[in-house]
Amino acid sequence: MSTKSPGTAVGSWTQTFSLWCLNPAVVFREIADSCLSVILTSGTLSPMDSFSSELGVTFGTSLEAPHVIDVESQLWAAVISRGPRNYPLNASFKTADSYAFQDALGTSLEEICKIVPGGCLAFFPSYKLMDKLSSRWKETGQWARLNARKPIFTEPRGGQEEFESVLKGYYSSINQREKPVMGRKKKGKRVSS
Incomplete structure (x- = not known):
């Protein structure tokens, strides 16, 4: 959320107050709660434990396959x-x-x-x-x-x-x-x- 105040500007500066949510779990929780299954695929999500922790959910089933090449x-x-x-x-x-x-x-x-x-x-x-x-x-x-x-x-x-x-x-x-x-x-x- 970012708001600009039309109030007093000092010189050419405008005051801005910004709030940033840097926790993906806040948004992902709503997605996970509203559906039966969530399927995430990527070649770069591993290790899944830390990814699961960042999203704030526990995945019942997960697969971490080896790379397609040696x-x-x-x-x-x-x-x-x-x-x-x-x-x-x-x-x-x-x-x-x-x-x-x-x-x-x-x-x-x-x-x-x-x-x-x-x-x-x-x-x-x-x-x-x-x-x-x-x-x-x-x-x-x-x-x-x-x-x-x-x-x-x-x-x-x-x-x-x-x-x-x-x-x-x-x-x-x-x-x-x-x-x-x-x-x-x-x-x-x-x-x-």
């Missing part, structure tokens, strides 16, 4: 700070427009795709940069070389429907054992199954 042998996540010829891979505002940076990043991705046996997922800070890199790589032939190694799919700017269409192609490529590359905006659209 993280030790099937996942490698890394930040690579330097590319070919030790070129800094820094996508800051100052360097992102540089062809040297764009080419070094494209070559780095190509080298990674050569040695990674499965698919790849590349995150970009913005759609603008992802579009800029795609355009540059198409001009230089880098895109074609990448696509020859692994089919490339990029997250579209459009709505969920357009995104679902791209995902359908991506999953189809996985099913055909093509080991695709997915370019995504960091904090992009939600993947629903």
Whole structure:
């Protein structure tokens, strides 16, 4: 709850009094009390004991399944700070427009795709940069070389429907054992199954 007082303002300051409820149990209690079953699913809710405590309810039945992949042998996540010829891979505002940076990043991705046996997922800070890199790589032939190694799919700017269409192609490529590359905006659209 937040209220602004039309009373006396000091200079250009307006006084505001805010009350924030930071306890999710207050809201969840009403939801849990009004229904027969509550089903919560997520890949990130575990451990359930602390989650149950935060919501202020005891779940009669719960399932914590193992991860769908063996993280030790099937996942490698890394930040690579330097590319070919030790070129800094820094996508800051100052360097992102540089062809040297764009080419070094494209070559780095190509080298990674050569040695990674499965698919790849590349995150970009913005759609603008992802579009800029795609355009540059198409001009230089880098895109074609990448696509020859692994089919490339990029997250579209459009709505969920357009995104679902791209995902359908991506999953189809996985099913055909093509080991695709997915370019995504960091904090992009939600993947629903």
